[in-house]
Amino acid sequence: MNAASVKNLSIAIVCIVLAALIPFVFNGYWLSIALTAMMYIALSTSWALFSGPTHYISLASGAFFGIGGYLVATGMSDYNLSFWLMMAIAAVVATVLAALIGMATLRLSGVYFVIFTLGLAEMIRNLVSWVQNNFLGSRGLYVLTDFTEAHIYWMLLTVSVIVFALGWVISQSRLGFAMRIIGNDETVARHVGINTAKAKVLLFMTTGFFAAIVGAIIAPRYSYIEPNLVFSPELSFLVVIMALLGGMHRLWGPLLGVIPFTLIWEAISIWLPNFTTLFLGLTFLIIVYFLPNGVVGLLEKLRARVAT
Amino acid sequence: MNTARTLLETINLTKSFGGLVAVNGLNFSVKEREVVGIIGPNGSGKTTVLNLISGALRPTVGSIQLAGQQISNKSAHHIARNGVARTFQLVRVLPGLSVTDNVMAGAVFGRKRLWKNHALNHAESLLQRVGLEDKRSLPVSSLTYIDQKRVELARALAGDPQILLLDEWLAGLNPSELQTGIALIQSLSEEGRTIVLVEHVMDAIRSLCHRCIVMNSGQLLASGTPDAVLSDSAVITAYLGED
Numbered sequence: 001m002n003a004a005s006v007k008n009l010s011i012a013i014v015c016i017v018l019a020a021l022i023p024f025v026f027n028g029y030w031l032s033i034a035l036t037a038m039m040y041i042a043l044s045t046s047w048a049l050f051s052g053p054t055h056y057i058s059l060a061s062g063a064f065f066g067i068g069g070y071l072v073a074t075g076m077s078d079y080n081l082s083f084w085l086m087m088a089i090a091a092v093v094a095t096v097l098a099a100l101i102g103m104a105t106l107r108l109s110g111v112y113f114v115i116f117t118l119g120l121a122e123m124i125r126n127l128v129s130w131v132q133n134n135f136l137g138s139r140g141l142y143v144l145t146d147f148t149e150a151h152i153y154w155m156l157l158t159v160s161v162i163v164f165a166l167g168w169v170i171s172q173s174r175l176g177f178a179m180r181i182i183g184n185d186e187t188v189a190r191h192v193g194i195n196t197a198k199a200k201v202l203l204f205m206t207t208g209f210f211a212a213i214v215g216a217i218i219a220p221r222y223s224y225i226e227p228n229l230v231f232s233p234e235l236s237f238l239v240v241i242m243a244l245l246g247g248m249h250r251l252w253g254p255l256l257g258v259i260p261f262t263l264i265w266e267a268i269s270i271w272l273p274n275f276t277t278l279f280l281g282l283t284f285l286i287i288v289y290f291l292p293n294g295v296v297g298l299l300e301k302l303r304a305r306v307a308t
Numbered sequence: 309m310n311t312a313r314t315l316l317e318t319i320n321l322t323k324s325f326g327g328l329v330a331v332n333g334l335n336f337s338v339k340e341r342e343v344v345g346i347i348g349p350n351g352s353g354k355t356t357v358l359n360l361i362s363g364a365l366r367p368t369v370g371s372i373q374l375a376g377q378q379i380s381n382k383s384a385h386h387i388a389r390n391g392v393a394r395t396f397q398l399v400r401v402l403p404g405l406s407v408t409d410n411v412m413a414g415a416v417f418g419r420k421r422l423w424k425n426h427a428l429n430h431a432e433s434l435l436q437r438v439g440l441e442d443k444r445s446l447p448v449s450s451l452t453y454i455d456q457k458r459v460e461l462a463r464a465l466a467g468d469p470q471i472l473l474l475d476e477w478l479a480g481l482n483p484s485e486l487q488t489g490i491a492l493i494q495s496l497s498e499e500g501r502t503i504v505l506v507e508h509v510m511d512a513i514r515s516l517c518h519r520c521i522v523m524n525s526g527q528l529l530a531s532g533t534p535d536a537v538l539s540d541s542a543v544i545t546a547y548l549g550e551d
Contacts, residue, residue, distance in 0.1 A: 174417075
């Protein structure tokens with residue numbers, strides 16, 4: 001291991017320890033914001049594992065997240081199954097679904113892929129709602145556990161650390177190199193011998209897996225779950241905006257988008273509750289006009305300017 | 309030449325796009341260590357033939373065999389791993405990657421499947437081979453046209469292909485670059501590489517190709533040595549029209 005990677009690893013460990021200590025320092029309101037931020041860190045970072053190198057913008061996060069939350073709620077509320085078992089089942093279901101979506105959408109690119117994933121997520125939401133309303137009687141489900149906010153926070157932190165570790169491993173692997181080539185030119189990728197379909201589907205399955213795990217972990221926080229709450233299209237958009245705001249060409253990019261965005265979002269929700277959508281749009285404009293490579297891109301540009 | 313084994317063979321190769329038959333019942337073969345040129349007027353189906361061989365397109369009818377194995381039913385990445393590498397008519401470098409990484413792409417995923425330092429060393433030696441050793445750290449987008457073509461060639465060579473497909477690799481070069489380019493391909497041929505090239509530059513065809521096939525409207529019009537086919541009256545008519 002060289003000096004640079006020792007330094008990076010040390011920084012990572014310090015950050016993880018600091019993040020792990022947050023529940024001891026803050027509680028109540030600030031812990032709840034930290035929890036939300038940690039949820040989006042896990043979601044945006046895992047989303048960017050696929051969308052960062054390929055530039056395929058997926059709006060299906062809400063569907064995978066919803067599967068996590070909804071299956072945990074159904075299993076615990078209707079069948080008395082354990083939280084952990086349902087989390088595992090949800091992860092498997094979401095991963096299989098991601099594989100199917102991935103294979104179905106391989107030939108789609110650009111805006112077609114975006115619309116397809118959004119439409120699919122909406123379809124799943126409506127389908128689950130319909131089944132719930134017509135066949136399963138009750139409309140909502142209760143998720144009652146002994147987890148405190150701190151527990152949920154630590155679980156999400158663990159997931160985030162795993163996402164980062166996996167992201168690093170992928171970036172050092174043939175798969176990571178393949179994804180960079182695919183992002184540059186898919187035709188060239190195929191002609192140098194990369195199974196582009198396999199690489200893309202694998203990464204897409206990874207994002208589905210993690211979104212479902214996060215949805216499952218978050219379920220106990222809500223206590224009461226109904227399909228429209230967990231299969232939220234807003235969540236899909238927030239994940240995308242935060243990752244773009246932070247910058248997707250670095251593994252830690254989305255992190256720098258999630259933290260400021262969550263704080264501002266919270267502040268607006270309190271003071272100007274009707275303006276959150278406006279803020280979402282404004283952020284998007286800022287990204288398009290001023291931060292094409294996100295906060296990370298801006299930092300790198302400033303650093304380059306200082307260096308010269 | 310005749311004793312060498314046949315490396316590539318197309319049998320009744322046909323490709324139609326809707327009503328347009330771009331390649332029509334083409335039979336030809338390429339022997340090991342041979343340089344074969346595909347020439348013909350614009351729109352005669354030359355690039356389509358390369359696209360069929362490399363797997364970018366699937367034939368409508370007919371088949372392609374590489375070293376006795378059918379490849380025409382396989383996808384492009386399988387064909388690349390089996391040892392077919394290509395360059396593109398409109399040069400396709402990977403703009404977000406360094407020059408070295410561009411070439412490593414071929415080394416990592418091609419027939420060789422090298423990784424880490426092996427791939428890096430291989431890429432560096434190929435950069436030297438094509439004359440880019442002092443430009444390896446530049447961004448690809450800052451390279452001149454011929455240098456981008458060199459990157460593409462090095463990437464294709466990095467996979468150690470059994471057969472190299474060059475789609476108008478010499479087009480768009482100025483006269484002195486053209487001489488450099490021809491010499492480079494000549495040296496690959498002397499190394500024993502099997503090459504199929506689509507080309508409009510007749511000087512290059514004459515000096516590089518052992519054999520030529522001439523296409524017109526998707527069909528094989530003539531084949532033989534460059535001198536023979538270029539003086540063939542049917543070929544001249546196809547290029548210049550009847551008077």
